[in-house]
Amino acid sequence: MKNRWKQLYNSEWIMTLLSFGVVLVLWEALVHLFELPQWLLPAPSAILGEMGQSSGYLYLHTMVTLEEVLIGFIFALGIGIFLGVIIAYSPLLEKTLYKLLAATLSIPKVAIAPLLVLWLGLGQTSKITMVFLMCFFPIMVGMVSGLQATPRELLELSNVLGASRTQSFLKIRFPAALPYLFNGLRVSTSMAVVGAVISEFVSADKGLGYSLLITTSQMNGPLAFSAVTILALMGIALFSFVAWLESTICPWAKTSKSSGRAQS
Amino acid sequence: MTALLSLTDIEKSYRFTSGEGMTALEGINLEINNQEFIAIVGPSGCGKTTLLKLVSGLIQPSKGSITVDGEPLQKSHQHLLGMVFQQPALLPWRKVVDNVLLPSEIRGQNLTQARASAYELLDMVGLKDFIHRKPQELSYGMQQRVSICRALISDPKILVMDEPFASLDAITRFELSHLLLDIWSIKQTTVLFVTHNIQEAVFLADRIIVMTPRPGRIAAIIDVPLPRPRKEEHLYEQDFSTCAKRVHELLGSNAL
Numbered sequence: 001m002k003n004r005w006k007q008l009y010n011s012e013w014i015m016t017l018l019s020f021g022v023v024l025v026l027w028e029a030l031v032h033l034f035e036l037p038q039w040l041l042p043a044p045s046a047i048l049g050e051m052g053q054s055s056g057y058l059y060l061h062t063m064v065t066l067e068e069v070l071i072g073f074i075f076a077l078g079i080g081i082f083l084g085v086i087i088a089y090s091p092l093l094e095k096t097l098y099k100l101l102a103a104t105l106s107i108p109k110v111a112i113a114p115l116l117v118l119w120l121g122l123g124q125t126s127k128i129t130m131v132f133l134m135c136f137f138p139i140m141v142g143m144v145s146g147l148q149a150t151p152r153e154l155l156e157l158s159n160v161l162g163a164s165r166t167q168s169f170l171k172i173r174f175p176a177a178l179p180y181l182f183n184g185l186r187v188s189t190s191m192a193v194v195g196a197v198i199s200e201f202v203s204a205d206k207g208l209g210y211s212l213l214i215t216t217s218q219m220n221g222p223l224a225f226s227a228v229t230i231l232a233l234m235g236i237a238l239f240s241f242v243a244w245l246e247s248t249i250c251p252w253a254k255t256s257k258s259s260g261r262a263q264s
Numbered sequence: 265m266t267a268l269l270s271l272t273d274i275e276k277s278y279r280f281t282s283g284e285g286m287t288a289l290e291g292i293n294l295e296i297n298n299q300e301f302i303a304i305v306g307p308s309g310c311g312k313t314t315l316l317k318l319v320s321g322l323i324q325p326s327k328g329s330i331t332v333d334g335e336p337l338q339k340s341h342q343h344l345l346g347m348v349f350q351q352p353a354l355l356p357w358r359k360v361v362d363n364v365l366l367p368s369e370i371r372g373q374n375l376t377q378a379r380a381s382a383y384e385l386l387d388m389v390g391l392k393d394f395i396h397r398k399p400q401e402l403s404y405g406m407q408q409r410v411s412i413c414r415a416l417i418s419d420p421k422i423l424v425m426d427e428p429f430a431s432l433d434a435i436t437r438f439e440l441s442h443l444l445l446d447i448w449s450i451k452q453t454t455v456l457f458v459t460h461n462i463q464e465a466v467f468l469a470d471r472i473i474v475m476t477p478r479p480g481r482i483a484a485i486i487d488v489p490l491p492r493p494r495k496e497e498h499l500y501e502q503d504f505s506t507c508a509k510r511v512h513e514l515l516g517s518n519a520l
Contacts, residue, residue, distance in 0.1 A: 252356035
């Protein structure tokens, strides 16, 4: 019996779920205890009920935002990796383009959101571009630093074996850089949803950010909280997907630190 | 009989961007015969690594010439050479056997054939049960065995080893020294073995090249008078300690 408890205690999943459960129960209790109005803070049960009732409406807006997030993210992934590779291989581009891009990093992306609408119109293009801008930098920086951090002994190995530049890239440097790339990817997943919501705030006629703006102005607490919940879930899903991908593609990034080696 | 590898009047100097120059190696004359076991001993900064880089064709000498089998050393000789570093330098995303196969892949050799010899090599170093494991599941000593197999996969004439056992504990080090001698006699390769450890050099080598720093020069080449095959009891013989003492003295008087 004691062992059972210990197992439960050690299981990361159970403990995480449990802590979520505790927070939800407390929330529910507090709302009822203090009789908070729905527009201020709806109870979790009310939010869940609203999500069921307005599922059609929420589905519509979720799909719009999800599309913006995914397309922007995929563009950022492709262009980030491509630019990362050519920058890592070209000292000239590193001194020019990389420094230039790093400088634009300091511009708060939120400030560009209205400009993007001005340049790209009210449609989804301006939102996708915003998501792209938010995600692109961490991915590119991850790629560049990963390629620059190839362990010296692996570079020597590739030299001694007489590997061509392409072979050295494909067989040694790119796979060795993957853990760094995934670091960048994990950062950018959280930025992606933020980017979409921010630019929907500026101007849009659909999407969860837009619906959040409308429902709060109508003081529709449950629906606004439903939108927030879905946005959170979207971020978690994207993050989990990237984490799963990392553990599938490059499990060594984590196992190299853990023990469990065989003895010679 | 011509030597397998001969270095004549080798000098290697570097020029820094500040305009200052530095001579890493000077007046290196060396003949290495086929199937010889050569140890190179010297304090850090004596140009051992530079010497290995020259031999492996990674850098060119400033003066002098290097010949292999009587021909000038070229990039195309790289397949004659197997290299083992101080670190195992294994790729963590590849299984043990695929790490051993890396040189064959890069050189575009027949992989079915190479795979068979990779199995054979891994069996020889006692890693038969670890063929499909990932390197990080292996101990450091086992990883270094894998890297020896990788160096041997293309049947090199010369096995170049840059302080390969320096990061191992004494017991593993001794085990691997024995293993290396076995491999050397089975594969009949020539070995060029850089080490800081005098005992190790005497135990393994036919000849010991003692080097001194700034600029790197050969202080002496010492013949090791011990019979083959080498055994533990040789460690406690008069010849062993005399030879080790000789190397020690040469290093001691010149290293300062």
